[in-house]
Amino acid sequence: MLRGVLGKTFRLVGYTIQYGCIAHCAFEYVGGVVMCSGPSMEPTIQNSDIVFAENLSRHFYGIQRGDIVIAKSPSDPKSNICKRVIGLEGDKILTSSPSDFFKSHNYVPTGHVWLEGDNLQNSTDSRYYGPIPYGLIRGRIFFKIWPLSDFGFLRDSPNGHRFSDD
Amino acid sequence: MAQSQGWVRRYAKAFCKGFFVAVPVAVTFLDRVACVARVEGASMQPSLNPGGSQSSDVVLLNHWKVRNFEVQRGDIVSLVSPKNPEQKIIKRVIALEGDIVKTMGHKNRYVKVPRGHIWVEGDHHGHSFDSNSFGPLSPQCGTAQLLCPKDLDGIFVLVGLEMITAAI
Numbered sequence: 001m002l003r004g005v006l007g008k009t010f011r012l013v014g015y016t017i018q019y020g021c022i023a024h025c026a027f028e029y030v031g032g033v034v035m036c037s038g039p040s041m042e043p044t045i046q047n048s049d050i051v052f053a054e055n056l057s058r059h060f061y062g063i064q065r066g067d068i069v070i071a072k073s074p075s076d077p078k079s080n081i082c083k084r085v086i087g088l089e090g091d092k093i094l095t096s097s098p099s100d101f102f103k104s105h106n107y108v109p110t111g112h113v114w115l116e117g118d119n120l121q122n123s124t125d126s127r128y129y130g131p132i133p134y135g136l137i138r139g140r141i142f143f144k145i146w147p148l149s150d151f152g153f154l155r156d157s158p159n160g161h162r163f164s165d166d
Numbered sequence: 167m168a169q170s171q172g173w174v175r176r177y178a179k180a181f182c183k184g185f186f187v188a189v190p191v192a193v194t195f196l197d198r199v200a201c202v203a204r205v206e207g208a209s210m211q212p213s214l215n216p217g218g219s220q221s222s223d224v225v226l227l228n229h230w231k232v233r234n235f236e237v238q239r240g241d242i243v244s245l246v247s248p249k250n251p252e253q254k255i256i257k258r259v260i261a262l263e264g265d266i267v268k269t270m271g272h273k274n275r276y277v278k279v280p281r282g283h284i285w286v287e288g289d290h291h292g293h294s295f296d297s298n299s300f301g302p303l304s305p306q307c308g309t310a311q312l313l314c315p316k317d318l319d320g321i322f323v324l325v326g327l328e329m330i331t332a333a334i
Contacts, residue, residue, distance in 0.1 A: 017191065018186075018187050018190070018191065020194070021190035021191045021193070021194035021195075022186070022190040024190070024193075024194045024197070024198070025189075025190045025193050025194060028197065029193075061251070061252070072304070072306040073282070074282060074283070074304045075280070075281050075282040075283075076281075076282050077235035077282060077304070077305060077306040078234075078235070109249075110249050110250070111247065111248050111249040111250050111251055112248070132304075133246070133248040133251065133303075133304065134246075134251035135245075135246030135247075135248070135251045136304060136306060
């Protein structure tokens with residue numbers, strides 16, 4: 001009786017470890033489902049939307065301008081941020097607001113990216129803490145699965161003027 | 167005929183079963199618990215690579231210790247280089263968030279380490295690409311802590327199982 005229970009427990013633990021490892025490999029190297037919170041990416045991603053993120057682009061260094069990425073927050077190691085990539089290394093970023101008379105530019109250093117939320121008025125992003133290293137990027141969001149009314153691939157940035165690099 | 171076909175199918179089944187157990191477990195172990203790496207370069211002399219280009223130290227990277235991103239001053243850590251995301255650098259943690267660092271060769275003489283960042287330096291000052299060049303760093307750029315160096319020819323030379331503490 002005891003041997004049966006012990007055997008069953010070991011089998012359960014073994015399966016848990018095996019599936020846990022498979023889940024880790026899937027989330028780390030392939031992709032996973034993410035729930036976003038916060039208003040900084042409206043209207044593209046609303047609060048408590050569920051999206052699908054893939055990690056293959058990060059490993060193959062295929063992140064491009066205009067991609068929405070999940071990255072580790074530079075000020076808090078345990079939380080993640082979800083923003084759009086405005087500039088890659090070497091790009092010239094317009095840091096002054098469009099209403100300013102004197103325009104100021106910043107160059108994105110090597111190995112870094114410049115992130116901005118779509119909701120420019122309500123987003124703490126690279127305009128606040130500067131460009132972040134590429135190593136902080138965790139994955140690329142490309143598909144929204146909830147709410148069902150907004151099911152599908154994600155739209156382009158509503159702030160198209162931010163991408164000009166002259 | 168049916169006998170040999172049955173043998174091939176059973177073999178394929180066993181292979182797939184073993185593959186899907188062994189590969190994820192091994193990958194998860196190497197990512198989350200510990201893995202082995204070779205140290206190249208002279209920026210951490212004399213602690214690591216004291217022999218220069220003749221012999222490269224092989225070290226054990228302890229991922230489990232830093233799973234909550236808690237590092238202490240004096241730890242030697244491995245991070246993704248902020249200048250080149252394909253490269254990993256090995257440096258010593260000098261200061262944590264909130265500390266004020268007197269820099270050597272940085273554009274500001276004194277730097278206060280911002281929240282969520284750390285200040286790293288190589289032991290071989292002047293020959294090290296570290297925070298004196300790129301400023302404070304976010305530790306979540308893939309950290310792992312060095313545990314013990316072992317010689318290249320396979321003999322384990324344990325320099326104590328404790329962390330190599332800095333003489334600050």
